[in-house]
Amino acid sequence: MTLAAGSRLHPRLRRRELALLVIGALALTVGSVTLALTRRLASGDPPGAETGFPLADGAALAAYLAALFGAHAVLVLTGRRTDQVLLPTVGLLGGISLLLMERLPQDLAGGLGGLASTQLVWLIGSVAVITTIAALIRSDAWLRLYKYTWAAFGVGLLLLTFVAGREVNGQRLTLAIGPFSGQPSELLKVILVVFLAGYLSENRALLVEQSTRLGPIRLPPLPYLAPMVAMWALALSIVVVQRDLGAALLFFAVFLLLLYVTTGRASFVALGLVAFVAGGAVLYEIVPHVRTRVDIWVDPFATASGAGYQVVQALHAFARGGILGTGLGAGLPEVGSLPPGGIPALHTDFPLAALGEELGLIGVMAILGLYLVVIERGLRIAASAADDFRAILAAGLSLVIGVQAFIIAAGNLKLIPLTGITLPFISYGGSSLLTNGLVVGLLIALSDRGVEPPPPPTARRGIRRVFDRGAP
Amino acid sequence: MDPVVLSIWILRLVFLALLYWFLWTVVRILLRDLRAAAREPGAELGRLLVLASPGGEPAVGAAFSLDAVTTLGRDVNNTIVVDDEFASGSHAVLTYRGRTWYVEDLGSTNGTFVNGHPVDGIAAIAFGDELQLGNVRLRLERARR
Numbered sequence: 053m054t055l056a057a058g059s060r061l062h063p064r065l066r067r068r069e070l071a072l073l074v075i076g077a078l079a080l081t082v083g084s085v086t087l088a089l090t091r092r093l094a095s096g097d098p099p100g101a102e103t104g105f106p107l108a109d110g111a112a113l114a115a116y117l118a119a120l121f122g123a124h125a126v127l128v129l130t131g132r133r134t135d136q137v138l139l140p141t142v143g144l145l146g147g148i149s150l151l152l153m154e155r156l157p158q159d160l161a162g163g164l165g166g167l168a169s170t171q172l173v174w175l176i177g178s179v180a181v182i183t184t185i186a187a188l189i190r191s192d193a194w195l196r197l198y199k200y201t202w203a204a205f206g207v208g209l210l211l212l213t214f215v216a217g218r219e220v221n222g223q224r225l226t227l228a229i230g231p232f233s234g235q236p237s238e239l240l241k242v243i244l245v246v247f248l249a250g251y252l253s254e255n256r257a258l259l260v261e262q263s264t265r266l267g268p269i270r271l272p273p274l275p276y277l278a279p280m281v282a283m284w285a286l287a288l289s290i291v292v293v294q295r296d297l298g299a300a301l302l303f304f305a306v307f308l309l310l311l312y313v314t315t316g317r318a319s320f321v322a323l324g325l326v327a328f329v330a331g332g333a334v335l336y337e338i339v340p341h342v343r344t345r346v347d348i349w350v351d352p353f354a355t356a357s358g359a360g361y362q363v364v365q366a367l368h369a370f371a372r373g374g375i376l377g378t379g380l381g382a383g384l385p386e387v388g389s390l391p392p393g394g395i396p397a398l399h400t401d402f403p404l405a406a407l408g409e410e411l412g413l414i415g416v417m418a419i420l421g422l423y424l425v426v427i428e429r430g431l432r433i434a435a436s437a438a439d440d441f442r443a444i445l446a447a448g449l450s451l452v453i454g455v456q457a458f459i460i461a462a463g464n465l466k467l468i469p470l471t472g473i474t475l476p477f478i479s480y481g482g483s484s485l486l487t488n489g490l491v492v493g494l495l496i497a498l499s500d501r502g503v504e505p506p507p508p509p510t511a512r513r514g515i516r517r518v519f520d521r522g523a524p
Numbered sequence: 525m526d527p528v529v530l531s532i533w534i535l536r537l538v539f540l541a542l543l544y545w546f547l548w549t550v551v552r553i554l555l556r557d558l559r560a561a562a563r564e565p566g567a568e569l570g571r572l573l574v575l576a577s578p579g580g581e582p583a584v585g586a587a588f589s590l591d592a593v594t595t596l597g598r599d600v601n602n603t604i605v606v607d608d609e610f611a612s613g614s615h616a617v618l619t620y621r622g623r624t625w626y627v628e629d630l631g632s633t634n635g636t637f638v639n640g641h642p643v644d645g646i647a648a649i650a651f652g653d654e655l656q657l658g659n660v661r662l663r664l665e666r667a668r669r
Contacts, residue, residue: 068553071549072546072549072550072553075542075545075546075549076546078542079539079542079543079545079546082535082538082539082542083539085535086532086535086536086539089528089531089532089535090532093528093529093532136553137550137553137554140546140550141550144543144546253650253652254650256624256650257624257648257649257650258648316623376536376537376540377536377540379532379533379536380536380539382532411539411540412540414540414544415540415543418540418543418544418547421547422547425547425550425551425554428554429554432554432557432558436561437666438651438652438665438666439650439651439652439665439666440650440651440652440666441652443651443666
């Protein structure tokens with residue numbers, strides 16, 4: 053990791069980024085004004101009168117927009133030729149999150165004077181992480197050379213959570229060290245991608261070339277099958293010990309996608325899916341938590357006032373939103389509070405349902421479109437990367453965000469069983485925002501074609517394995 | 525209709541419209557990038573970057589765009605002429621098959637090395653790997669897109 057040399061600052065304009073940021077800021081300002089007007093109308097005050105909300109209308113948004121434009125200024129001053137689309141896209145998602153949090157009951161969470169102000173602090177922190185990494189990271193040697201160290205760190209973190217994690221809502225996800233608490237699975241997904249990028253790029257030639265035949269099925273070469281079985285076991289153990297279906301699904305899906313990106317073999321992916329479904333079927337019988345989730349998915353209305361309450365309320369919210377939505381702030385007032393009427397854990401697990409109610413089908417499609425933009429940019433960065441490690445890393449980082457958004461959005465819409473993971477950049481929560489900031493910052497840094505060339509490869513296991521020359 | 529209600533209505537729609545304006549602008553940028561990538565001389569399968577070349581031919585820092593079959597050696601008929609006293613006339617050949625690059629040593633006197641290991645016959649090489657023929661070191665890189 054080399055730092056930007058202060059003497060070599062060559063500012064370079066980023067017109068596209070600026071234009072996109074201006075449009076995004078405009079949209080968010082209009083949204084904020086709508087929200088304020090709706091709220092005053094609802095509270096019966098004459099327009100213009102002060103209402104006693106913890107944050108003066110618009111102050112939070114102004115602070116957030118200032119942070120975004122500040123980030124833009126820093127990137128201009130650094131003068132690197134990097135991606136100009138990711139920051140505004142992610143910034144717009146974060147701004148929508150801020151509007152949503154301002155609109156929910158402030159006592160839902162947060163130690164810093166309410167939901168919105170806490171989320172504001174985390175959002176600004178996330179923008180700061182993106183900027184720092186995008187401006188300073190000029191080499192990926194520290195990631196590629198220590199992949200086993202990272203993997204060991206990740207497994208250690210996971211084991212620590214297994215043992216010392218705090219149970220919240222029946223899920224053992226939160227790790228508290230002194231005053232700091234966080235969800236390690238958020239950081240784990242980044243470590244997983246780094247490790248897989250290192251492992252797969254190192255063994256790509258072998259994975260493509262050799263295969264063990266088992267009847268009609270082509271398996272990966274046996275010595276290289278072991279890590280895959282380990283991944284599968286890891287995912288299932290997360291389900292059993294942490295009861296965290298979302299993280300397990302995310303990790304395994306990203307693993308299979310990267311395996312496909314690396315080898316181009318659909319059979320590996322099919323095999324992985326079969327193994328996952330088989331494992332899931334066994335877990336359905338053994339683990340009651342899994343059974344509950346699947347039963348709710350099959351028929352939430354059977355337990356509409358019990359276990360299925362959350363999902364049923366979310367479906368109602370989407371239905372109320374219709375095509376154009378009820379407008380920001382005009383959803384059900386008790387949304388997010390305890391029954392009756394609201395969706396429990398709305399700010400973390402169901403932000404899409406609230407946005408579906410207030411922005412409608414059109415708004416939800418725009419938000420999903422923003423996630424697609426993140427994926428497209430990441431895959432473009434991967435396609436133009438100089439070597440395999442960087443390509444797999446960039447693809448993995450963008451897919452992590454995309455797959456996570458898909459899993460929770462599909463869960464909200466009852467397309468797949470609901471799993472409690474966060475919607476990147478929109479859900480409330482510091483671990484999620486900071487880690488996703490790390491992911492986007494890395495993507496922007498990797499998009500620079502002028503970064504340090506990859507370090508000379510170390511001697512690889514397996515390169516000595518050469519083929520016989522054909523017929524003499 | 526109450527002007528406040530009406531203005532809220534309009535602002536709501538403006539908000540959604542602005543979201544789509546943002547998306548539209550992004551998509552235009554993405555399409556322009558894609559077209560620019562498509563316009564570039566296509567069919568480049570990889571590039572070979574010269575890291576060290578004591579003889580000066582090929583020059584250090586030069587980057588060769590690779591065809592599916594690229595031969596290397598001292599003979600002038602090679603795709604890439606390697607003018608080095610330890611390189612053979614017909615030294616090695618790089619081929620692209622499936623989605624992988626292979627290097628084959630054509631029975632050179634001093635051998636071909638991948639990341640410091642001698643190649644015996646044909647070996648698969650990955651992007652980022654270093655080739656050495658005589659004193660000339662080259663790195664295989666992915667095509668610029």
